Amino acid sequence: MELRQIRYFIEVAEREHISEAAVHLHVAQSAVSRQIANLEEELGVELFERVGRNVKLTPIGKIFLTHSVSALQAIDYAKKQIDEYLDPKKGTIKIGFPTSLASHLLPTVISAFKKEYPDVAFHLRQGSYNYLIDSVKNRELNLAFLGPLPPKDSAINTAILFTENISALVPSNHHFAKREKLQLIDLRNEAFVLFPEGYILNKMVVEACNSVGFEPIVSSEGEDMDAIKGLVAAGIGLSLLPESTFYDSTPRFTVKIPITSPEIRRTVGIITPVNRELSPSEKVFQQFVIRFFSILGQYQ
Incomplete structure (x- = not known):
């Protein structure tokens, strides 16, 4: 599991739209789709269900989102502390x-x-x-x-x-x-x-x-x-x-x-x-x- 996959997953979950998430992330839509698919394959569950052109979180996807956001906040905080130790x-x-x-x-x-x-x-x-x-x-x-x-x-x-x-x-x-x-x-x-x-x-x-x-x-x-x-x-x-x-x-x-x-x-x-x-x-x-x-x- 890669940090990039977590960031892409959170962006798609918040926007409920892969192409909009891709625009905000400044990457190709295919790159986002591929990383989400890889993440789902690694976890062995479907995180999203497709609803027309949009996507919605599955019940297990909602649980994974909660933990993903907490994990990302912890990582960002750790990075912030490292930056500040270098120059408080x-x-x-x-x-x-x-x-x-x-x-x-x-x-x-x-x-x-x-x-x-x-x-x-x-x-x-x-x-x-x-x-x-x-x-x-x-x-x-x-x-x-x-x-x-x-x-x-x-x-x-x-x-x-x-x-x-x-x-x-x-x-x-x-x-x-x-x-x-x-x-x-x-x-x-x-x-x-x-x-x-x-x-x-x-x-x-x-x-x-x-x-x-x-x-x-x-x-x-x-x-x-x-x-x-x-x-x-x-x-x-x-x-x-x-x-x-x-x-x-x-x-x-x-x-x-x-x-x-x-x-x-x-x-x-x-x-x-x-x-x-x-x-x-x-x-x-x-x-x-x-x-x-x-x-x-x-x-x-």
Whole structure:
């Protein structure tokens, strides 16, 4: 069985058309047909059935496709690691991140890293908190930023980069707008703008409010940081947001006020798999990020 046969098989299976697969592979249609026939002969089964001018996978062909895709991904990953061992400064790094870290942390870190390693490429994937954890565990990602960090377990390593406060964001015409600080219990009768249930920042706010004896009154929900801030600016309600989301600026028509009792904080860090080696480029990036925030912390 040859690697070429596997690649041809996957291409035909995805396009369900031999001639279209041949065009995409830049080879003659007869070459594709011959390699598929050789593969079927070697395996002793029919992988495709002919339906007019098209082809469809047989039941055993569908099973073989699943394993072929996994095998090809493993081979491509191995080749990528070899290339990076030869020159880790020219690899590709795939990173997962949540919406709460998209506006400041991610561009700041990548911009600083690219100054030292300009030839490294990035593939960025935004996702929910649980999706990112599952992606690291299930081999889709090797690195993901998260806040707060989940507990370390048998499948993931965690590294804290910094810890930050959660502050209140209120409309500029709100009766709390001139306050220098707030106690969380002060907000018990206020309308809240939160992320939907299932989002980690929703869970953090609800648990914090519950800890001082009330359930937040949710007037509206937004699925990204800009939506939350926009709803607060429009006077729909107030919100509790991490300090890092205010680094660039506090939105117009809003005021940020610290919560002092109780102080609400979250950890922000990076997670990696326990049972897999990072690629050389990923290791370089991970070490850079940890060093970057260590140095930054000395001046804060």
